[in-house]
Amino acid sequence: MHELAVCQALIEQVERVARQNEARRVVSIVITVGPLSGVEPQLLEHAYPIAAAGTVAEHASLVVETVPVRVRCRSCGAETDVQPNRIVCGSCGDWQVDVTGGEEMLLRRVEIETDAAAVH
Amino acid sequence: MCRDCGCSLGPAATRAPLAAPTGVAGKVETIEVITAILGENDRVAAHNREHFDQYGVLAINLMSSPGSGKTALLEATIRALGGRLKVAVIEGDLATENDAERIRACGVPAVQISTGNACHLDATMVHDAVHDVPLAGLDILFIENVGNLVCPASFDLGQHRNVTLLSVPEGDDKPAKYPVMFRAADLSLVTKTDLLPFITEFSLERARASLRQVGFGGESIELTSRGGDGFDAWLAWLDREVAAQRERTRRGETARPQIQPEGATLHAAGHRPVR
Numbered sequence: 001m002h003e004l005a006v007c008q009a010l011i012e013q014v015e016r017v018a019r020q021n022e023a024r025r026v027v028s029i030v031i032t033v034g035p036l037s038g039v040e041p042q043l044l045e046h047a048y049p050i051a052a053a054g055t056v057a058e059h060a061s062l063v064v065e066t067v068p069v070r071v072r073c074r075s076c077g078a079e080t081d082v083q084p085n086r087i088v089c090g091s092c093g094d095w096q097v098d099v100t101g102g103e104e105m106l107l108r109r110v111e112i113e114t115d116a117a118a119v120h
Numbered sequence: 121m122c123r124d125c126g127c128s129l130g131p132a133a134t135r136a137p138l139a140a141p142t143g144v145a146g147k148v149e150t151i152e153v154i155t156a157i158l159g160e161n162d163r164v165a166a167h168n169r170e171h172f173d174q175y176g177v178l179a180i181n182l183m184s185s186p187g188s189g190k191t192a193l194l195e196a197t198i199r200a201l202g203g204r205l206k207v208a209v210i211e212g213d214l215a216t217e218n219d220a221e222r223i224r225a226c227g228v229p230a231v232q233i234s235t236g237n238a239c240h241l242d243a244t245m246v247h248d249a250v251h252d253v254p255l256a257g258l259d260i261l262f263i264e265n266v267g268n269l270v271c272p273a274s275f276d277l278g279q280h281r282n283v284t285l286l287s288v289p290e291g292d293d294k295p296a297k298y299p300v301m302f303r304a305a306d307l308s309l310v311t312k313t314d315l316l317p318f319i320t321e322f323s324l325e326r327a328r329a330s331l332r333q334v335g336f337g338g339e340s341i342e343l344t345s346r347g348g349d350g351f352d353a354w355l356a357w358l359d360r361e362v363a364a365q366r367e368r369t370r371r372g373e374t375a376r377p378q379i380q381p382e383g384a385t386l387h388a389a390g391h392r393p394v395r
Contacts, residue, residue, distance in 0.1 A: 005238070025146075085297070085333060088333060106156060115146050
């Protein structure tokens with residue numbers, strides 16, 4: 001259950017973005033998580049409110065975008081989505097593949113609210 | 121969190137904000153970021169790697185389930201090396217100094233990290249421990265991660281190589297069950313092979329196939345810490361890696377494990393070329 005540690009790291013990143021943009025609160029956070037990152041989206045969602053409590057992101061909604069494990073075959077060139085424990089070409093079955101997606105653990109987007117007065 | 125009663129059921133993403141902030145509505149804007157969530161850990165890990173490279177030390181992260189023989193492997197390795205290579209160990213456990221004491225009993229410096237309830241080591245814990253490790257003159261720093269096949273795989277510590285252990289009593293399908301961990305290995309060790317005659321359910325063939333299916337592309341050695349051909353192959357691997365690290369140090373280069381946790385690649389290790 002390292003998802004809490006991941007959420008705490010996420011909140012630190014979000015706080016930095018909020019500070020740099022003079023946000024008074026964070027409205028939503030969008031992250032991308034792939035199966036090969038080793039974190040479980042649902043556990044992240046459960047851990048998030050604990051990590052966010054008392055921060056500028058306390059009331060923000062967390063949107064977790066999941067992506068599949070994707071491989072490109074070195075043998076037949078096909079790009080296919082595969083299971084994390086079956087990293088072989090989905091087309092020809094060759095195990096010599098390059099992983100092109102599914103390792104992501106990225107902060108994508110932060111929606112913030114700033115003081116209306118500060119805009120003008 | 122459930123939007124009705126606040127229980128932990130249901131996706132958090134769908135819940136309404138718990139309380140609307142008071143005052144005048146502000147302006148809402150969207151900031152595109154695209155940064156590694158563990159970016160701060162990756163930064164500290166890169167810094168650790170610089171420490172290791174500065175002294176030409178090869179850092180190896182050992183990962184496995186609890187009880188697969190990480191400490192026994194280290195004890196046997198230290199004895200077999202007989203001081204030929206200078207070794208130090210950072211031990212990660214939730215509690216006790218037991219493992220560090222076992223290593224010290226072999227005449228090698230060991231620093232114990234007690235993680236409390238944390239299920240993994242992170243770069244900052246290792247950084248704090250590294251200051252108690254005499255890096256000068258060292259050849260190999262082993263970092264024995266917390267016994268856990270899940271969490272340690274997500275955190276870069278600054279190591280050059282990942283080694284995973286799979287012991288015979290655990291079963292030959294462990295890689296299929298924990299793909300992220302076994303895929304992250306540069307070297308996979310099947311340990312406790314002296315138990316193969318007793319645990320006939322374990323097939324080395326199936327273990328190799330299971331490793332291949334999770335995309336593991338490294339070298340695999342089957343051994344028992346009691347000695348033998350496999351153990352000699354492990355010592356030979358260490359010799360090759362130490363030589364490679366010396367060569368990289370000479371050229372001002374560094375190395376990272378073959379498979380990096382996401383983001384580590386976004387935070388290149390300083391200015392040094394990576395091989």
